[in-house]
Amino acid sequence: MRNARWLVPTCLGISLLMFLCAPFLIDAAPQEVTMGVVQKIFYFHVPSAITAMLSAIVCGVASAFFLARRQPLADHVALAAAELVVLFGAIVLVTGPLWARKAWGVWWVWEARLVITLIMWMLFVAYLMLRRFGGPGSDVLSSAVGLFGAVLVPFVYWSVNMWRTMHPTTSVVPTLKAPMMIPFLWALSAFLMLYVPLLMVRVRLEQGRAALDQAYLALED
Amino acid sequence: MMLAAFHAVQVYENLSQQATESVSAPPLILAAYGFVWAAVFVYVWLLWQRIGRVERELAEVNGKLVKR
Numbered sequence: 001m002r003n004a005r006w007l008v009p010t011c012l013g014i015s016l017l018m019f020l021c022a023p024f025l026i027d028a029a030p031q032e033v034t035m036g037v038v039q040k041i042f043y044f045h046v047p048s049a050i051t052a053m054l055s056a057i058v059c060g061v062a063s064a065f066f067l068a069r070r071q072p073l074a075d076h077v078a079l080a081a082a083e084l085v086v087l088f089g090a091i092v093l094v095t096g097p098l099w100a101r102k103a104w105g106v107w108w109v110w111e112a113r114l115v116i117t118l119i120m121w122m123l124f125v126a127y128l129m130l131r132r133f134g135g136p137g138s139d140v141l142s143s144a145v146g147l148f149g150a151v152l153v154p155f156v157y158w159s160v161n162m163w164r165t166m167h168p169t170t171s172v173v174p175t176l177k178a179p180m181m182i183p184f185l186w187a188l189s190a191f192l193m194l195y196v197p198l199l200m201v202r203v204r205l206e207q208g209r210a211a212l213d214q215a216y217l218a219l220e221d
Numbered sequence: 222m223m224l225a226a227f228h229a230v231q232v233y234e235n236l237s238q239q240a241t242e243s244v245s246a247p248p249l250i251l252a253a254y255g256f257v258w259a260a261v262f263v264y265v266w267l268l269w270q271r272i273g274r275v276e277r278e279l280a281e282v283n284g285k286l287v288k289r
Contacts, residue, residue, distance in 0.1 A: 023254070038246035041253045048257070087264050094260075095253040102244050194261065201268055208275040215282040219289075 011197040018190035025183040032180075038102040045095040046173065047188040049117075051195050052088035053153045055081045056120065058199070059127075060150020063143035072210060073203075075139050078146050080202035082127045084195060085149070089121035104166055112163040113156070120152040 022043070032039035059081035066074035096114070097107040108114065127145045130138050160169045176184060 019258075036246060038249055040250050044253060044257050087260060091257055091260055094256045098249045098253045098256075102246050102249055198265070198268070201272065205268065205272050205275060208272065208279060212275055212279045212282065215279060215286065218286055219282055 008197040008200055011193050015190055015193035015197070018186060018193060022183070022187050022190055025186050029180050029183045030177075035103050038099060041095050041099040043183055043187045045092060045099060046184070047191040048088045048091040048095065050188060051191045052085050052092055052121075053156060054192075055084040055088060055195065055199075056124070056150050056153050059085060059124070059146045060153075063146035063150070067140065067143050067147075073207075075143070076203045076206035076210070077199070078143060079131060079206055080199050082124050082131075082142075082146055082149070083202060084198060085124040086121065086128060087198075088191070088195075089117070089124065092117065093121060109166055111165040111167065112159040113165055113167040116152060116156050116159050120149055120156055123149045123152065 026040050026043045029040075029043070031037055032042075059078045062074045062078035062081060065071065066078055096117075100109070101107050123145060127142050127149065130142045130145060134141060157170065159165070160167050173184065
């Protein structure tokens with residue numbers, strides 16, 4: 001726990017610095033030939049998508065662990081990760097249409113990648129609503145929802161390769177040239193550096209709530 | 222039939238091209254980056270508010286437990 005005390009502010013500080021520097025690196029990156037300057041949205045859109053998918057996997061693994069062992073910490077991690085899927089997923093679902101408006105001429109297309117991403121995001125919104133309004137036993141039910149959400153991640157990722165869509169395929173990022181890859185990796189690191197402390201703080205909040213419930217029970221006895 | 226379909230595709234492509242060209246990119250980029258910052262700041266602020274509320278309530282309840 002002593003390590004965690006300095007880890008959160010350190011990670012948040014580094015992340016903030018990286019986010020402040022990111023626009024300069026992104027501005028210096030070469031313009032994509034067909035899409036032009038609007039392609040710069042890519043440097044925030046894709047890292048937020050990767051972070052959302054990572055968080056969905058964390059939620060799924062923690063949910064499976066909670067269903068198997070019923071350890072409260074696993075449930076706290078699952079809940080924290082689910083909330084962060086909603087946050088980073090919202091960023092993906094807002095920045096994507098802003099990019100699409102210029103690149104495709106429309107805000108939204110009902111194609112595989114976009115629809116599966118929206119369904120995954122709504123599933124995690126359902127997870128949070130279940131926790132908020134589900135009452136006793138909602139932790140077990142929501143763990144099942146979290147597992148389903150995590151199962152959708154491979155479908156989100158490979159949907160662009162499985163179905164012919166307007167969305168670029170997964171081959172774009174690995175084939176980026178260095179002048180574009182460096183700002184991309186920078187932005188991705190900034191998002192991941194932000195994700196870790198947010199997850200830790202959100203878990204701390206849930207631990208605090210559990211302690212509060214225990215304290216109220218002790219007070220009633 | 223084929224000609225009609227071809228014509229429809231051409232009309233769609235023209236409209237799509239017009240729609241693409243009529244939009245300026247910088248406001249879209251600013252909106253995207255602005256949303257990222259706003260979403261993260263609002264979330265962090267709400268998170269700290271919630272933690273503060275829980276910690277205050279916990280201290281209050283623990284205080285009552287100690288008095289008993």
